Amino acid sequence: MDTETSTPAFPAPAHWIGGLAVPGAGPVIDVVNPATGAVIASVPAGTAADVDRAVEAATAAFPGWAATAPAERARILERVAEGLRGRGEEIAATITAEMGAPIQLSRTAQAPLPVMVTAGTAGLAAGFPWTEEIGHSLIVREPVGVVGAITPWNFPLQQLVTKVVPALLAGNTVVLKPSEVAPLTARTFAEAAAGAGLPAGAFNVVHGTGPVVGEAIAAHPGVDMVSFTGSTRAGKRVAAVASQTVKRVALELGGKSANIILRGADLKDAVTRGLAGAWANSGQVCGALSRMLVPAELHDEVVALALDAAREYTVGDPTDESTRLGPLVSAAQRERVAGYIERGIADGATLVTGGPERIEGLGEGFYVRPTIFADVDPESVIAREEIFGPVLAIIPYTDDDHAVQIANSTLYGLNGAVFGESGHALAVARRIRAGQIDVNGAQFNPLAPFGGYKQSGNGREMGRFGLEEFLEVKAIQR
Known part of the structure; x- marks a missing residue:
């Protein structure tokens, strides 16, 4: 085995709430290396109460972050991209260890693509029509609020940034549930975001299973939108649960291309x-x-x-x-x-x-x-x-x-x-x-x-279309 790609040391299991690592109060979920069957780390088995705390932190952070100028939000996200770039080899080794991607794929796609997407999304801010005029109406694009993001295991960091970065650029705050199968790079992103100056509470992570944490996010009255990537079966469940509070839902589901x-x-x-x-x-x-x-x-x-x-x-x-x-x-x-x-x-x-x-x-x-x-x-x-x-x-x-x-x-x-x-x-x-x-x-x-x-889903991710998913549109007649 190449020693440069050996499994990195992982921190003690914890959520990330309000800008801090928060240990879970109960059982943990083991993260298994699929190449060996060995347990390499663990994360907390989160609960609805953990989701409540994360939503509370995101709600508290929302007014200040939403009022931050888009250009400043973009600068912070550019620094996040730099932070991820500097940890590229660690990210590649982590993803190879937790979900089995060959190290060359991790180095050429799993680690660099999130950097590219983060930087590219930040670059949209300058030319984006945050406001425009149509006749005597002023059209204003505003953040949706608190976004719940539920991401899969196959491209764990890439799927995270595809949702979280445009949501943050739009001025939303986020509560993320990464897949419990490959959850480890969520902490890497949280640390990079904190180091870049993202305000505490703007990005939160609650680990756990879909039936517990995922459903709590989808059902939570304090969550204004859910963005989900995963199977069509699970996406149908997320949409059904979210419908009870009539929140916006974006789904990226299965395929048979x-x-x-x-x-x-x-x-x-x-x-x-x-x-x-x-x-x-x-x-x-x-x-x-x-x-x-x-x-x-x-x-x-x-x-x-x-x-x-x-x-x-x-x-x-x-x-x-x-x-x-x-x-x-x-x-x-x-x-x-x-x-x-x-x-x-x-x-x-x-x-x-x-x-x-x-x-x-x-x-x-x-x-x-x-x-x-x-x-x-x-x-x-x-x-x-x-x-x-x-x-x-x-x-x-x-x-x-x-x-x-x-x-x-x-x-x-x-x-x-x-x-x-x-x-x-x-x-x-x-x-x-x-x-x-x-x-x-x-x-x-x-x-x-x-x-x-x-049944492959609805809404769009990536680029300008992905940013628009996380914005409300208001018309002010003058």
């Missing part, structure tokens, strides 16, 4: 990039390109290219620099994904590589074999349900209309991709009912809106 490879596309490039989009972070990505749609007459050639590309994906110790795929985040997640692989086999899809069996030689880790299925029925379970693991379904189609019909046939509409001649690919991209589509491997844009159609 299609990658349409058109006739005339560079097949090798499309398949190689498509597989990377399916298996990134061991497939634990809401926008994973888990369905590869290919012209029927090119199906076998695509399968051969996918199998060849799959040989580059070494599975193993996530602290090893050469590892491409680490473990899944938990034993439960491993069993869930293995169950889907078994279902694909039972339903008659062709298993090209992988399978449900454990990988020999990897000890107690929660590893799964990266799996490719060919000739998949678009109506089958593995083609319609979100698996959240390294499982690719290759699906043949007849023509563009058929490809678009398959792409749009699930309950989800989060992400997608199209490969082909640029004009043709753009025309097909416009027909896909999803929130973001990449054409010919175009790079992620942190200033573009991110969010879904249908």
